[in-house]
Amino acid sequence: MFGFLKKVGDYTRDAAGAAQYMTQGLAVTFDHLRRRPVTVQYPYEKLIPSERYRGRIHYELDKCISCEVCVRVCPINLPVVDWVMNKATKKKELRNYSIDFGVCIFCGNCVEYCPTNCLSMTEEYELAAFDRHSLNYDNVALGRLPTSVTSDPAVQPLRELVYLPKGAVDPHGVPDSEPRAGRLPEQVLETLPKIDPPAATPAPTPEEKG
Ligand code: SF4
Ligand code: SF4
Numbered sequence: 001m002f003g004f005l006k007k008v009g010d011y012t013r014d015a016a017g018a019a020q021y022m023t024q025g026l027a028v029t030f031d032h033l034r035r036r037p038v039t040v041q042y043p044y045e046k047l048i049p050s051e052r053y054r055g056r057i058h059y060e061l062d063k064c065i066s067c068e069v070c071v072r073v074c075p076i077n078l079p080v081v082d083w084v085m086n087k088a089t090k091k092k093e094l095r096n097y098s099i100d101f102g103v104c105i106f107c108g109n110c111v112e113y114c115p116t117n118c119l120s121m122t123e124e125y126e127l128a129a130f131d132r133h134s135l136n137y138d139n140v141a142l143g144r145l146p147t148s149v150t151s152d153p154a155v156q157p158l159r160e161l162v163y164l165p166k167g168a169v170d171p172h173g174v175p176d177s178e179p180r181a182g183r184l185p186e187q188v189l190e191t192l193p194k195i196d197p198p199a200a201t202p203a204p205t206p207e208e209k210g
Contacts, residue, residue, distance in 0.1 A: 059142035063118035070110035102135035122146035
């Protein structure tokens with residue numbers, strides 16, 4: 001009889017403990033419901049890509065010297081540099097330049113090594129197409145100015161975490177006027193004490209030289 005009552009008591013205590021833990025868990029869950037969702041509501045809201053974002057490549061035909069360095073440093077030898085040698089001028093004449101973005105891995109090697117800086121990475125990442133062959137961009141398509149998240153009136157641009165003011169973790173509701181955390185190099189320089197340059201020592205006269 002005593003053993004049975006003890007089992008009933010233990011069972012009741014365990015049930016009460018379980019109910020307490022469930023209540024605590026549900027309280028935490030319902031507390032999350034009160035918080036503002038951090039979801040970025042694409043396509044009405046878009047994150048602004050970072051300064052060194054590696055998006056669609058931009059190309060300037062008139063700066064290209066057909067050296068093919070971009071092809072050699074590309075892990076898949078992707079850029080197609082179509083040139084002919086002009087025997088009269090002994091110079092390469094560029095006919096066409098193309099990159100297939102269905103194959104490109106956006107590593108940025110070609111941009112890093114181009115000696116004339118005619119290649120650059122843009123912040124454009126919406127390159128979806130129905131026909132994969134249309135991802136093969138020629139020099140005209142590569143030379144088009146990139147679309148920008150910040151200049152699209154239909155889009156609410158949001159800053160990424162590293163561009164938010166100090167202490168902010170959610171870009172929603174952060175005004176554009178709030179500067180990002182950290183200081184620019186020139187702002188750091190302004191805080192440093194000014195040091196006067198050393199006075200120039202006069203050049204020795206011929207007599208002093210002996
Ligand atoms: S980004 Fe990389 S993969 Fe794409 S063309 Fe340039 S080097 Fe090749
Ligand atoms: S590395 Fe630059 S200059 Fe040379 S072929 Fe490629 S795009 Fe043209």
